Amino acid sequence: MRVEHIELRQVRIPLVTPFRTSFGTSHERETFLLRVVTADAEGWAECGAEPEPLYSSEFLAGAATVLRDHLVPRVLALGPALGAERIKNALAPVKGNQMAKHVLETAVLDAELKALGMSFGRYLGAVRDRVPAGVSVGIMDSIPALVEAVGDYLAQGYQRIKLKIEPGWDIEPVRVIRETYGDDLLLQVDANTAYALADARHLAQLDPFDLLLIEQPLPEDDLRGHAELARRIRTPICLDESITSARDAATAIALGACQVINVKPSRVGGYLEARRIHDVAEAHGVPVWCGGMLECGIGRGPNVALAALPNFVLPGDTSASSRYFAQDLTPAFTLEDGNLRVPTGPGIGVEIRADVLADLTVSTTTIPL
Numbered sequence: 001m002r003v004e005h006i007e008l009r010q011v012r013i014p015l016v017t018p019f020r021t022s023f024g025t026s027h028e029r030e031t032f033l034l035r036v037v038t039a040d041a042e043g044w045a046e047c048g049a050e051p052e053p054l055y056s057s058e059f060l061a062g063a064a065t066v067l068r069d070h071l072v073p074r075v076l077a078l079g080p081a082l083g084a085e086r087i088k089n090a091l092a093p094v095k096g097n098q099m100a101k102h103v104l105e106t107a108v109l110d111a112e113l114k115a116l117g118m119s120f121g122r123y124l125g126a127v128r129d130r131v132p133a134g135v136s137v138g139i140m141d142s143i144p145a146l147v148e149a150v151g152d153y154l155a156q157g158y159q160r161i162k163l164k165i166e167p168g169w170d171i172e173p174v175r176v177i178r179e180t181y182g183d184d185l186l187l188q189v190d191a192n193t194a195y196a197l198a199d200a201r202h203l204a205q206l207d208p209f210d211l212l213l214i215e216q217p218l219p220e221d222d223l224r225g226h227a228e229l230a231r232r233i234r235t236p237i238c239l240d241e242s243i244t245s246a247r248d249a250a251t252a253i254a255l256g257a258c259q260v261i262n263v264k265p266s267r268v269g270g271y272l273e274a275r276r277i278h279d280v281a282e283a284h285g286v287p288v289w290c291g292g293m294l295e296c297g298i299g300r301g302p303n304v305a306l307a308a309l310p311n312f313v314l315p316g317d318t319s320a321s322s323r324y325f326a327q328d329l330t331p332a333f334t335l336e337d338g339n340l341r342v343p344t345g346p347g348i349g350v351e352i353r354a355d356v357l358a359d360l361t362v363s364t365t366t367i368p369l
Helices: 062-074 084-091 097-116 120-124 143-156 171-181 197-209 221-234 246-255 271-283 296-306 356-360
Strands: 002-021 024-038 042-046 130-131 134-137 160-164 188-190 238-239 260-264 287-291 340-341 362-364
Touching: 002 062, 002 356, 024 097, 042 097, 042 120, 042 296, 084 097, 084 160, 084 271, 097 120, 097 134, 097 271, 120 271, 120 296, 143 171, 171 188, 171 197, 197 221, 197 238, 221 238, 221 246, 246 271, 246 356, 260 271, 271 287, 271 296, 271 340, 287 296, 356 362
Parallel strands: 134 160, 160 188, 238 260, 260 287
Antiparallel strands: 002 024, 002 362, 024 042, 130 340
């Protein structure tokens, strides 16, 4: 492939409702899209980084700088041999910056697959044409508001509920949701690193509620603490922020630090590494599920394709477009009996709505070749 043009589009997409986690409250999805034009096709990708370095050390402005000054030049140096499978090694000298690497690899892979007429699902090894959809429910102002929100999502057909928790908003909300909606509800919680190992006795109070898992209770660099916590509570521990590579996954599993893994392609540097994590976990009998970063359809399409791989056995955060956006940048992803259909078109399998993109674009920057 020969790259002819690369542009970065800063976009802001209003959320239908504010989304609160232990990190803070979001009112809009602010991100950038990367467009890579080759001689044969154009590829698109959505950056998973957030405006501030709270979920991880990466943030939007930093990702854009790393792309322009360090990653794009290394990829262009591949010349005509450019391809997604070669990008990982080309970018390896640049430490970290997984979300910036993800957006570049994904845009190149999208263009490559479009030129071949192949979908992400087929390329990655999808075994299903639909995937079960879960929904992430943010921290609310009151428990009655939470009960109403969960009821609305269940009425829409979501197959699993994830509650965001933090100290002061954990045991009681979970108890009320379990008692209100019964033992058959697939229910899990996500702490986003908000606790310490000293909170083990408190977190053990979640055990009677038969949760699928507790996601990332401790800081991302505390694998030893997660392994110890796993010995002190019955609720299975799922790692999110701690896993940035297949090597991390193998280490966490060997230490007993997790029984489940949340795979977010943007957090691990792209879909090829996400597939490696899937394979490592599958080899060790550890289930995985697909997380999200409030992506619009450009990021949601390939995420849904990834979630169709065989070891993605738990419903992920691949919610319908309407969960977050009144107007998406692509045709909306909609629930069908609690499932999302895996895109079958070439590449990411979704069309960009040019009119909506124009309305939501804040700025466009061409990256020099």
